[in-house]
Amino acid sequence: MIKTKTMKYLLGVDIGSSSVKCALVAIDSGECVASAFSPSSEMKIVSPEKGFAEQDPNLWWDELCNAMSLLSNEYTFGKDEIAAIGISYQMHGLVAVDRDGIPVMPSIIWCDSRAVETGNAAFKSLGEEFCLEHYLNSPGNLTASKLKWVKDNRPETYARIHKIMLPGDYIAFRMTGEMKTTVSGLSEGILWDAKNETISHDLLKHYGISESLLCSTVPQFGEQGFVTPQAAESLGVSANIPVSYRAGDQPNNALSLNVLQPGEIAATAGTSGVVYGVIDQPSYDPKSRVNTFVHVNHTAAEKRYGVLLCINGTGILNSWLQKNVFNGHSYPEMNRLASTVPVGSEGLLCYPFGNGAERVLENRDPGSMIKNLHFNRHNNAHLARASQEGIVFSLFYGIEIMVKMGLNINTVRAGKANMFQSDIFTQAFANTTGATIELVNTDGAQGAARGAGMGAGIYKDAKEAFKGLKVLSRVEPNAALCEQYKDAYASWIEGMQL
Numbered sequence: 001m002i003k004t005k006t007m008k009y010l011l012g013v014d015i016g017s018s019s020v021k022c023a024l025v026a027i028d029s030g031e032c033v034a035s036a037f038s039p040s041s042e043m044k045i046v047s048p049e050k051g052f053a054e055q056d057p058n059l060w061w062d063e064l065c066n067a068m069s070l071l072s073n074e075y076t077f078g079k080d081e082i083a084a085i086g087i088s089y090q091m092h093g094l095v096a097v098d099r100d101g102i103p104v105m106p107s108i109i110w111c112d113s114r115a116v117e118t119g120n121a122a123f124k125s126l127g128e129e130f131c132l133e134h135y136l137n138s139p140g141n142l143t144a145s146k147l148k149w150v151k152d153n154r155p156e157t158y159a160r161i162h163k164i165m166l167p168g169d170y171i172a173f174r175m176t177g178e179m180k181t182t183v184s185g186l187s188e189g190i191l192w193d194a195k196n197e198t199i200s201h202d203l204l205k206h207y208g209i210s211e212s213l214l215c216s217t218v219p220q221f222g223e224q225g226f227v228t229p230q231a232a233e234s235l236g237v238s239a240n241i242p243v244s245y246r247a248g249d250q251p252n253n254a255l256s257l258n259v260l261q262p263g264e265i266a267a268t269a270g271t272s273g274v275v276y277g278v279i280d281q282p283s284y285d286p287k288s289r290v291n292t293f294v295h296v297n298h299t300a301a302e303k304r305y306g307v308l309l310c311i312n313g314t315g316i317l318n319s320w321l322q323k324n325v326f327n328g329h330s331y332p333e334m335n336r337l338a339s340t341v342p343v344g345s346e347g348l349l350c351y352p353f354g355n356g357a358e359r360v361l362e363n364r365d366p367g368s369m370i371k372n373l374h375f376n377r378h379n380n381a382h383l384a385r386a387s388q389e390g391i392v393f394s395l396f397y398g399i400e401i402m403v404k405m406g407l408n409i410n411t412v413r414a415g416k417a418n419m420f421q422s423d424i425f426t427q428a429f430a431n432t433t434g435a436t437i438e439l440v441n442t443d444g445a446q447g448a449a450r451g452a453g454m455g456a457g458i459y460k461d462a463k464e465a466f467k468g469l470k471v472l473s474r475v476e477p478n479a480a481l482c483e484q485y486k487d488a489y490a491s492w493i494e495g496m497q498l
Contacts, residue, residue, distance in 0.1 A: 008083045009033070010458070011237070012449030013064060015089040015167050016249065017055065017109055018042040018271050020063040022071045023445035027083060027458055030468025032446045034075030038067040042319070046106065051113035051365065053356060054106035057095050057170050061234075064171065068235045079238040084245075085175065085227070086452030088444040089168030091188050091248035094146040099162040101173060105154070108146045109167075111272070111312050111356035116363045118152070119145035119190075123288075126206055131288075134195045136187075136305070138288035139203060141357055143189030148207040164213050168246045175235075176225025176243055181215040187294035188248050194282050194294065194305075220296050221245055221455035244455030249444055250274045251296045251306050256447025257413040257440055258466045260297050260304070265412045267429075267437075269419035272355070273314030273395050277307045277407040289360045290401050296451070307407060309398035313355035313368060314391045315418050320354075321387055325380060331422070338385035338424045343481065344488035347372045348382045349495045350390030360398045371495050385424065389485075392428040393492045399433060413438045416472050430475045431485045437475040 008028075014021040021037040043063065046054045092110040097103050108114070119139035123131055131138055139145045143166065151158045165173065166189065169181045186192035186199070191214060193200050204211055218224040224243045232239040247255065254266040254276045262280045267273075280303055284292050295304040318331070326334055353361065354368030370383070399409055412429075416439040419425045430437045450465045459465035 008081055009077060010449040010453045011082045011085045012445040012447065012452065013085070013087050013171070014249065014444035014448060015060050015064070015087070015171055016270070017045060017090045017111070020060060020067050021443065021445040022064070022067045023443070023449050024071060024075060024077060025446055025449040025453070025468070027453065030450070030466065032468070034071055035443075035445060036067050036070035036074055038063045038070060045109065045111070051356065053109050053112035055109050057103045057107050057167070060167065060171060061174050065234050068237070072236050079236065082237050082241050083458060084452040084456035085241055085243045086245035086448035086450070086455065087168045087171055087243065088247060088249050088252035088448040089166060089171065091166070091250060092142050093167045094143050094150070095165045095167060095170040096147070096150065096157070096161045097163055097165065097170070097179075098160050101179065104160045105150070105157050107167060108150075112146065113141060113357035113365050115145035115149040116141045116357050118148050120363065122203065122206055126202065132284045132286065134193045135190050135200060135203065136194050136282055136284045136292035137190060139190045140288060140359065140363055144191050144200065144203055144207065144209070147209060147213070151207070151209065161213060163215050165215060166248070168248065169215060172224060172243050172246055175227050175231045177228050178225035179215045180218045180224060182220050182246060183217055184220055184247060184251060184294045184296055184298065186214070186217070192294065197300070219455070220247060221451065242456055243452075245448060245451035247296045247448070247451065250276050250308055250310070251293065252444055252447050252451065253415070254278065254306060255296050255451055256415065256442045256444055258462060258469060259413060260295070260462060262304075263408060265407070265409060267412050267414040269314045269391065269425070270417070271314070271316045273311040273391060273419070275309045275395055275399055275402065275412070277402060279305050279307060279407065281305070283307065283405050285401055285405060287362060289362060290398055290405070291359065307402055307405060309395065309402060310359060311352065311391070311394045311398065312358055313352040316355050317352040317368065317387055317391065318419065321383065325383060334384045335422045335424055337381035338388060341381050341385040343484040344491065345382050345386035345389060346377060347374075347491070348378050348386040349492055350383070350386040351496060352387070352391050352394055360394075360401070388419070388422060388425045389428055389488060390492065391419065392425065392432050393489050395429070396432045396489060397493070409433055409435050411436045411438060413440055415440055415443050417443055426475050427481070428485065430477045431481040432489055434477050434482060436477070439472045439475070441470050441472050
């Protein structure tokens with residue numbers, strides 16, 4: 001592409017728990033012209049006690065600044081050529097700040113399990129039917145329950161809290177100086193009453209938490225603040241650029257794949273694995289094993305909800321194997337080894353539940369397991385394949401719950417990234433679920449950029465915003481392989497004695 005002085009861009013940032021990614025999308029073509037991420041290795045998750053998972057919010061900002069520096073080294077763009085900024089972020093985290101906006105503690109992130117019992121107790125006290133009807137979920141291990149845990153266990157820290165935010169709210173605050181959130185963000189924290197379309201008054205009252213700790217809301221798409229001179233200098237952009245979109249990583253991943261209407265399905269398999277389907281009715285699982293949240297394009301006139309299945313231990317299992325079993329061999333080499341083993345891994349079973357309490361297991365934290373290992377038959381190639389099959393099977397275990405809620409899993413869109421870069425994984429996913437998999441040239445940072453374009457009014461509608469989106473390949477289920485995976489899944493279920 002020939003760069004001209006009149007070309008304008010949209011900037012998307014994706015604040016993950018592993019890395020921070022930035023993407024520059026050209027407004028006219030809708031194509032991503034450059035991207036960068038930081039750090040080059042995964043960001044550290046601190047676990048001071050069993051079940052704890054924390055990160056310093058300042059680390060996200062530092063890595064964002066570094067990623068922006070890398071982006072500018074990769075592609076030359078003028079500071080005044082960015083029209084708007086969008087933010088995607090790791091969901092369910094708790095960021096607590098004082099009156100100066102300084103975090104009073106590390107962020108309790110999405111895979112932290114410490115508040116499980118807190119949320120379970122509220123679920124029983126408030127009434128399961130009441131919680132599901134109003135919040136579409138159990139309070140579980142989500143943001144509101146994490147804040148209650150801080151109140152009960154760190155009272156001196158709690159007393160210093162001026163506002164609480166989600167990770168993306170904090171990054172937006174660092175950019176704009178505005179402490180704000182969104183309805184979708186409140187929903188993911190169980191801080192939103194979906195039935196009454198208001199703050200979760202009853203839950204907060206039950207927890208003894210003042211509503212003054214919550215930030216006021218801004219539209220999901222629209223003016224959310226403007227980059228301050230100080231932030232502009234740190235990021236290497238101009239001041240006064242509007243921040244015009246923010247969303248949690250999974251609703252944003254759905255947006256990235258243009259999954260906005262009822263019946264459309266998105267999937268991702270990074271550190272965690274997610275299947276996300278859009279519905280137009282506030283449906284829920286009676287056991288709250290999958291979550292229903294307000295989707296990014298929800299309005300009073302056209303209600304949109306996202307049903308989210310999350311398995312905490314997906315890509316992180318593959319990463320653990322690479323570091324600790326395969327001695328740093330590349331993922332393509334691991335995939336090649338896995339391809340030498342037949343479907344079902346000759347009886348070797350892998351359960352990827354080793355990254356915190358699993359919602360789909362009713363908030364149990366059993367740890368990861370390898371079963372049926374035979375020293376004279378199995379080797380690391382079997383382990384490579386069994387791990388990928390185990391991740392797929394754990395996702396399908398949750399998909400079966402979603403199907404009972406009324407979702408039809410016929411076509412699934414996914415970015416060609418993370419686990420979906422593996423042919424073994426993608427074929428296993430197609431043949432286990434029976435769905436066609438469409439692999440698309442996008443990621444969360446690009447989706448956030450396109451969302452910013454919609455929020456700033458640069459794109460008139462989703463069709464225009466996603467003109468640069470292309471299906472790279474389709475993976476169709478194979479009838480013969482479907483039967484093999486059906487048998488392998490049955491063995492996996494039989495061995496799942498958690």
